[in-house]
Amino acid sequence: MSTTTASNPIIRNNTSVITSKTTHKLRIALFGFGVVGTGVWKILVEKRKEFRKAYGIDLEIGGICVRDLVKERVVAVDPAIITDNIDALLADDSIDIVLELIGGRFEAQTLIERALASRKHVITANKLVLAHELPRLRAIADRSGVNLFYSASVCGSVPVLRSLDELRAGDRISKISGIVNGSTNFILTSMAEQGISYEDALPEARRLGFLEADPSLDVSGADAAQKLSVLIYHAFGQHIPPHAISTTGIEAITAGDFTRAKATGHTIKLLATASLEANGKVHAQVRPELVPISHLFANTRDEFNALEIQTANAGPQVLYGKGAGSLPTASAVVSDLIEVLKGE
Ligand SMILES: NC(=O)c1ccc[n+]([C@@H]2O[C@H](COP(=O)([O-])OP(=O)(O)OC[C@H]3O[C@@H](n4cnc5c(N)ncnc54)[C@H](OP(=O)(O)O)[C@@H]3O)[C@@H](O)[C@H]2O)c1
Structure with missing residues (x-):
């Protein structure tokens, strides 16, 4: 986690700065930018300032991994942060939180395992992987001292x-x-x-x-x-x-x-x-x-x-x-993200 000083220090009177409030930066890697991934992006763009204020944490999307780089996207994203290279994004040490939203079984499973083992928090909506591997994945998360959250995997927005x-x-x-x-x-x-x-x-x-x-x-x-x-x-x-x-x-x-x-x-x-x-x-x-x-x-x-x-x-x-659906499911992913923020 990197630490920066907030641009708005707390000022008690017109002249003296009493204390400066620090803001932590947490970098997210978004694996999957389909129905759910796009919904998460939209909510994060809207809520970023609110999260900074509430939790003192600046959330930054450090990378987005997709399968098809030339596919047209429903939201405008800086092409510099989009990749089709899972391994490269996963190896990025500046990433604190991995959102696994690619779906499917084994590729997603490996992605979750590797992220947890490299001490990154993981949030996933992947009930297929969880239904088969939940106890083992939770054990890896515990050993690594990070969170594995998956509210969106069952009943979308319903907690x-x-x-x-x-x-x-x-x-x-x-x-x-x-x-x-x-x-x-x-x-x-x-x-x-x-x-x-x-x-x-x-x-x-x-x-x-x-x-x-x-x-x-x-x-x-x-x-x-x-x-x-x-x-x-x-x-x-x-x-x-x-x-x-x-x-x-x-x-x-x-x-x-x-x-x-x-x-x-x-x-x-x-x-x-x-x-x-x-x-x-x-x-x-x-x-x-x-x-x-x-x-x-x-x-x-x-x-x-x-x-x-x-x-x-x-x-x-x-x-x-x-x-189900883009925003209801993304809302559950973001609620998991808030749980991670509360623990930081
Ligand atoms: N949709 C829902 O309402 C809903 C509800 C609850 C849970 N879920 C779960 O959420 C997860 C995502 O679902 P979704 O509906 O968002 O799926 P989706 O629309 O098919 O999106 C999948 C995304 O993952 C990317 N992707 C797939 N394989 C990849 C790979 N090998 N490397 C890199 N990127 C890859 C795709 O890239 P491209 O865009 O380039 O194809 C796409 O952006 C699944 O586990 C699903 O079961 C979905």
């Missing part, structure tokens, strides 16, 4: 992981259940409300940018299983990798299924559920379920997410909000 941490600290969580995949929820909402088939609902979800590059990750329930794995770690302190979670997607649901559900006062939602059994084991599953039309989950529409947490003492609590 589900922090809430689970807080509830678990003072209570006993017995069950979590919810809608954690915005894309499939958008498709199921369209099918329920417009009476259309899965095949007709899919292109609209794609057109609006709600589907992953590979839509099978969403519709097969795999994305929800990855998020459930991360949620389980925070709710129950156990690591269950996504392939150990019983998972059924939404591909086989028909318009007729919705007609029959409606006739009995229900709708259909893709629910991710995990409960703590009496023997201490966690039972976890992702599958489409019938939900009474009066339930909050039935009214969780489109890309919104909702998570119900059952605890021994506090009873049920529900968190609800936008689970």
Whole structure:
């Protein structure tokens, strides 16, 4: 971390400078400048002065790594800080915080491991890597004395992981259940409300940018299983990798299924559920379920997410909000960044 003197020293009267307030500079490397990375950039540009004032820290984006250097970007950025060389940016000793927003599995995993091992704080939105490697990555972060934060990996802007941490600290969580995949929820909402088939609902979800590059990750329930794995770690302190979670997607649901559900006062939602059994084991599953039309989950529409947490003492609590999209997800990344600033 570098230290500079703020340009506005604290002045008590017109003539004498009583003390000078120091401002630390923290340099960020942004790996990935797509949907989420661009959102983070926009928020940081807007909030930089505010952060300097609140935390005495000047955040500077020291580099941005992308795959395609000639791709047109939706925001104007100094070309001098853009690179396609992951290794060079990672080797830059002046970088304090790495934001991993490239997605995918092994390249991102290596990036996170190397950044942590070289004592850089890491913030990621990558549920795929976390679902497989969370305990090991946390151990590397602990050994290196740096933070690994990942609020954006589950339910976008909704602070589900922090809430689970807080509830678990003072209570006993017995069950979590919810809608954690915005894309499939958008498709199921369209099918329920417009009476259309899965095949007709899919292109609209794609057109609006709600589907992953590979839509099978969403519709097969795999994305929800990855998020459930991360949620389980925070709710129950156990690591269950996504392939150990019983998972059924939404591909086989028909318009007729919705007609029959409606006739009995229900709708259909893709629910991710995990409960703590009496023997201490966690039972976890992702599958489409019938939900009474009066339930909050039935009214969780489109890309919104909702998570119900059952605890021994506090009873049920529900968190609800936008689970995906550029700014909602970037907002969660920035909230992690603030946690890092608070610790500096
Ligand atoms: N989108 C959401 O709503 C959302 C919500 C929650 C979590 N997430 C997670 O956030 C992460 C990023 O998602 P996204 O939607 O922002 O993805 P995206 O729009 O596809 O952006 C990915 C970015 O990473 C860059 N990139 C990919 N591979 C790279 C490599 N090998 N080297 C350098 N740069 C590379 C791409 O470069 P180019 O621009 O040159 O192609 C692009 O800028 C993922 O882990 C995703 O699961 C996304």
